[in-house]
Amino acid sequence: MNVNDNRPILQVVNVRRTFPGVVALGGVSLDLHPGEVHALVGENGAGKSTLIKIICGALAPDSGELFFQGREVRWPTPVAARAQGMVTVHQEVELFPTLSVAENMALAAGLPMQRTGLVDWNRVHRQARETVRQIGETIDVRQPASRLSVAHRQMIQVAAAILQNARVVVLDEPTSALSGEEARWLFQQIARLKADGAGILYISHRQEEIFRLADRITVLRDGLKVWTRSRQSVGPEETIEAMVGRPASTLEAAPSIRASAPIAREAPLRFQVSGFTDGGGRFRQLDLEAGSGEIVGIYGLVGAGRSEFARAVFGLRPAEGLVRIDGNQCEIGRPREALNAGIAYVPEDRLSQGLCLGLPVRSNAVLSTLRRWTRGLLASRTREQQATRQVAGRLEVRYRSTEQPVQQLSGGNQQKVVLGRWLLAQPRVLILDEPTRGVDVGAKAEIHRHLRHLAREGCAILLISSELPEVMEHSDRVVVFREGEIAGEFDPGQAGPARIAAAALPRQGSEEAYAGRLRSSASRFQGRSFNELALLLCVAGLGLWLTVSTEGFSLLNLLTHASLWAILGLAAASVIVGRGIDISIGSMVALSATSTAMVLKLPYSPELLIPVAILAGLLAGTAAGALNAVLSLLGGLHPIVVTLGTLTIYRGLVIAMLGGKPMTGLPPEFGRLAIDPATGFRGAVAVAALVVLLVYLWMAHTRSGRHVYALGSAPRAAELLGLSRARLWPVTFGLGGLLAGLAGVLQLSMGQQMQARLGAGWELSAIAVAVIGGVGITGGRGTVLGVVLGALLLRLVNSALVRWGISDQQTDLVVGSLILAALLLDLAWRGWKR
Amino acid sequence: MSRPRQESTAAAPAPPGERSNRRLFGLLPWGLLALALMLVFSQVRRPELLVEVWVPWIEVGILAFVMTAIILTGGIDLSVGSMVALTGMVQAILWQDWGWPIEAAAGGALLAGALAGGLNGLLVVAGLSPLVATLATMALYRGLAITVAGGDRIVGFPQSFLDLGRLLGVPSQFWLAGLVFLGMVLLVHHTRFGRWCYAVGDNRQAARFAAVPVNKVDGVLYTINGLVAASVAILGAMRHDASIPDAHIGTELQVIACVVVGGTLITGGRGSVPRSLLGLAVISHLDVGLQFLSSRLSWLTAESRLIVIGILLILVAVWNQKSQKES
Known part of the structure; x- marks a missing residue:
């Protein structure tokens, strides 16, 4: 000891x-x-x-x-x-919410590796299970950490x-x-x-x-x-x-700016909730009231349900129970209804919930009261500026101009802008959630003074704070929240801080129930491979039906076509998983195919040329992909914008290289690579199988592959591990380009001619295959198997359409419906789990 | 957007380097535009052709004005080209197969546009990423456009309808462009709704916490986009005397390029409708000017035009990004 x-x-x-x-x-x-x-x-x-x-x-x-x-x-x-x-x-x-519990634990300490250079998943899971055993609870370490x-x-x-x-x-x-x-x-x-x-x-x-x-x-x-x-x-x-x-001792007797005269309890009742219960279970059966001119302090520990209560009153969370303003019952389902009822809410997190940082002071200040400054249908900047100046003057906001971006203001002044927004709304009930957090001492005092002033004008104020002195000094009554319930009401003039603080501490008995409630959000359901399973069933069912019912249906043909799409889907997926996006895939396909075709046209023997040509195509694709990443990182541009530009540039290069004419007459040996009519060997399928295996190994079993998932899953958390876009994007975009290049070479081999429009629009189909295969567009989610199944499903549905006598012109219709179905299923699935 | 910039520079003297940068920033697109204009007019031999050459770009512009508002909210609509094709086919089918008068068929097309756009809005409100949602509907609407008429184009509209293709001697697209431009400028820059768009694009959560009806903003904007796409389709049918199921493939990228070159941030919250007009002017003038030039200069072919425009797009985007970081 x-x-x-x-x-x-x-x-x-x-x-x-x-x-x-x-x-x-x-x-x-x-x-x-x-x-x-x-x-x-x-x-x-x-x-x-x-x-x-x-x-x-x-x-x-x-x-x-x-x-x-x-x-x-x-x-x-x-x-x-x-x-x-x-x-x-x-x-x-x-x-990293989309990664497994075990992987989350391993990433923080560095993933353990086997001698082969692959991640030792056995060890990852063994260590994770060992850790979980320490806790003595049964947690499936393979489930996503978000659960x-x-x-x-x-x-x-x-x-x-x-x-x-x-x-x-x-x-x-x-x-x-x-x-x-x-x-x-x-x-x-x-x-x-x-x-x-x-x-x-x-x-x-x-x-x-x-x-x-x-x-x-x-x-x-x-x-x-x-x-x-x-x-x-x-x-x-x-x-x-x-x-x-x-x-x-002095704290208790401290002279405060509490109401000069004690608030008469007969002051008109402004705000009243009864039987207020949260839809998410964070608080229940709350009864709370505040009179006109009263400042009610709400104290409690983090997680006691105070902020949730405030948001529910403001219509940002579903809740049951009665809300009365001045005795009139209000139905509040949306913030706008709360605003109209006279409720205002200054949120807890100024930066993410309070302000539009890039917008001027004026826009932020008048955002909730725009109707008052519009004449007829037209908004008036002049009137908005007047309103801003007036309220900013009243709150003593220090700013240069009403058009100055609000992010240039100091924390305290920013908070005053948020407060000012709600003053303009002339609220009858003002709820403030940690209004002085991260605010310097001077601004803090000013904010408190304004609160008192507002109260004198008849507003009922609910002041939520985790700082005991703030609540004690500035409120007329202190309500203590504990575990989603009201633990007690105190007169700050009489009760000491120790009594109030003690009331906020969790009780032994109820704690279990509370923690149990927090835990109930964690579902035990295992839906990890639901997506693959559903896709597999669809593919198997449709494939079986087509094989049995259709004469001359060739599984091999289907696989050949699906190969190309699987490769393209993987090209899109490798970029998207790392939270990027590349819409120049189609142009990269064409660029690679053209490079290959041009080498093939050189006057040497085909045996010599073919390997060189293929290499040239793959290099062109990889370089183009990597260039996309580099431009995006150096220019600080969203990858959509960059690849929108390179999409045009690469296509232009293709036309320039072709000289405006399609390229035909490639050596027949090259054509036999993808499909050999003599032996029936499908090189395309073999290549695709190899590629799928390699990409799978990389994405699922190497450290860098897993780092890409981590980056896509939670960029901020990834930064803490030292993983940045600058390191990983050139790899993912480069891989995307390499795969697009491979698809180009294969397509050239199958089609035996190169024309300028080859691959135009394929980027969207590639993204479609990835999305159908379960790749989350926001990154960190998706598997190689899913993408392959997505490509198969797409081809199968096309074949089925032909079988049903519908022309295969409707590919688009099918693609569109499939993506929508995949997205909506995913949305419903996630919503249901929640 | 120019007024706030002046005001803030006046209030706080910026370091001289920063100031000249900012002035340069203002000049770059205009300089490009002037260059492009010179290119165009130095090559024109038959000015009356010029107007016709511009019509496809004007159509892109009309769509870009609405797209600006969508991108301002942090959204995107890839399905816009498909919506033009689909609504064009709906009009033609209603007229040819259902025997509706052509005016009623046009009304039907507008309704179809509103529905298609509304579905986009609904998907976005439901919580799907706008990029993927409209990627799906892009394929879906294109598929529908091809399916409804079996992939064929429909021709032979009544003469009275075709006559509306030119008003006062100018292709009607120009009038629609003016109308949509004014409408969007008013909506985005002079109404409460426009103020909401900026707030949603800058910080969606903060907007929700400030009682901005975020879902309404999304729903309305995507629906307007559908309506405007339908108008473009109707005017297109007047001009070509045909509704074409595979029309406007790739238009969405041109539209987005205009918005981005204009300087509207692809992530939302910053930009303006007049900027997109500038973006349209720069891209279209360069394209048209280079087209005219290509008859003289042998190296300046369709491909180098593409390369020039692509490089320009990236350069201007980088420029916008840098200049905004400084201000």
Whole structure:
């Protein structure tokens, strides 16, 4: 239990980090000894998460040093840190949702390889199962990680850290999603890690946990360290005081800008919900009311259901129950109805939910009240500007011009713009979700002052915050949320912070039910290969029926045609899986075929020329594909735009090379490569089979192939592993070009002539094959087998149409319907799972 | 979009380099346009031909004006060429096989366009990626266009209908282009709906949180696109005296190219309808000018024209990207 005398295992020395406009860490030092649990506490915004990110390698400090096991280190990526035994379990675990649980676990530490150079999936799964066994739960490690509950994600990370023999483990709010039983498991694991001599940095809001586990405690406030003390020498009171920045006694008696006169309870009732229950189960049977001129603080831990409650009131989440404004019952199913009823909502995350960052201040400010500034049908910029200036003046927003992009403003001023948007709507009920998070002190005070001012004008205000002092100082009444229920109401003038904070802590008994509810979102259903299975059934059924019922139906012919489409489908898929898109595939097909044809026309013997010609075609395709990626990366352009341009350029090159005339009279030996009429050998099918096998091996069994999936699945999480588009796109686009080139060579061999329009429009068919085969257009999803089945299905349906006596002109109709069917099935399937 | 830029430069003195860059940015497309114009007019011997040469590009332009609004919201519609073909065939079938008067058949085509566009909108609202959804309907509508008449073109419309192909001596496409341009400028830049489009394109979630009816925006825009595609089809039938099932293959890419060259961001939130007019002008002038030139210069053939236009598209896109990062 004692702090060891030996050297610290991790040392943070005078680390500074600033973000535009904010000093997140102003020179913090910290050390961690082997076998020690060091608790890090502080309010939201104190700099804890920045410190963790620097320690784990996700963020570089502006200045200061980091020592790990006595050596100074600079982690290039979190993977590098992890490889050295420095494991971080984040509160919100970043996952690759489309990859399996096992793969997610393995990617963070680097996929294990066999001697053959392929990924050792047995080991990946064995390790994953071993990890899961540590938790003592039955989790299928092959299911997609998106199905894991938050609790399981965290427990798996902890278990993985233990198995990996980690030297330092950083746990960020590890119990926030755990039930009592699960938390006890966690504490056992922490004890085990300690006994092994690992150092643990433990971040938590929960006092009881800290005082139960920690050997030493460090308090951060406003980016600075307040003190580090041993647990024996401090009590909970002192810790809270240090976090909040003033003695707990004065905190209770602090003069506040609470309503000068106590709000008379007979003030007209503005806002009332009763029996309010969330459609997603995050809160139930809430009864809450707020009077005119009253500020009601809503306090609770993260995940207590406060934000969900606010969104449901505003019509962004389905919910049941009564909402009354000024006594009138309101039906609110959409935000617009909430707005019309007089409800306004300032969301939690300013950047992703509050603002359109690229748009001017004016557009953001008037976005919800546009009707008021339009005359007749026409919007008036002048009137919008007037409204913006008026409200910006009232809120003292510091900005240069109403047409300045809002992203140029500081955090506090941005928040005022969001607030201003809702002031313009003249709300009767204003709900604010963490309105001062990430806002500097001055702007914070101003925002609070405006809230009080608004309340005086008769607005009912619900102030949601995780900062206890904010709620206590600025509200007339504090409602505490706990696990989706109201745990109590307090008068901030009488109840102390300790009582309010205690009410927010989860109760032992109900915790289990709550965590169970969180987990219920994780389905046990296994639908991993549903898509392939459905496709396989279709293909088999249709193929069988055609073989039996149609005279002269040749499976071999079908395969020959399907080969080409399978290759093209794989060309599209390899790019899409990595979150790219290439619409120049058709032109690349033509470019390769032309290159091959031109070499074949040279005056040498065919035996010599054919291999060279094929190589030339493949090279042309690969180069064209890689060029697409390079242009997109260098120019910072969306790949659609780039390939739209190269689609035209490559086609132009083709026509130029052909000189305007089709190229015929290729050596017959070349034609026999794809289909040999003498022996009946189908080279095309053989080549396609080989290609399918190779691409399958690459995509499913090599490290780089899996990295492409990771990049497509979650680019941000991939960045944390050091995977970037700059590294992977040239490979995926190059492969796409290579495959398109191969398709071009095959088509040339089968068709025996090259004309300028060859392959025009094939890019869309190639994407269609990929999509029918189950490749997700947003990346990270799809299999080689699926694409092959998609190509087969497409050809089969075409044959079936001919069998039914419908002309095969309707290929488009079939392709279109098949894509739509595939998309809608996928959508319904995902919706149903949810 | 030019006004805000002036205002912000006036309020905050930018470093001199940045300023000249910005001025250069404004000049680039215009410079290209001037060059292209010179190319065209230096080669024209029979100016009356010029108008006719331009009609296909005007059709692209009409579609580009609507596409601008869709791309502004972060969407895309690949099915636009197929919708033109399909609605053209619907009109012809209603007239020829169902015996409807040609005006009623045109109304039917408009309805079909609204339905086709509406289906696109519905799919996007349902949560499908616009790119894939309209890729599917692109094939679907094309297939329908070919199927309804067994793949044949339908010809022989009444003379009174064909006479509408030119109004006041100018192909009607020009009038439609003017109308659609004005309509879209008004809609996108001077109405509440237009303001919503920008918000949706910049940050779809924030727009939803600001009570913007995001689904309505999607639904309306894709439906308008279908309607306008049908109008293009009707005028096309007047001009060619034919409805052609495989017309306008690849038009969608030309349309998108006009929007992108104009400087509207493909990811949404930034751009304008007049910019697409500029994009159309640059591309079409270059294309037409190079066409005229090719009779003189032997190396300047159809292929080098394609290459020039492709390179131009990428260069202008890079230019737009860079200049927007600076501002």
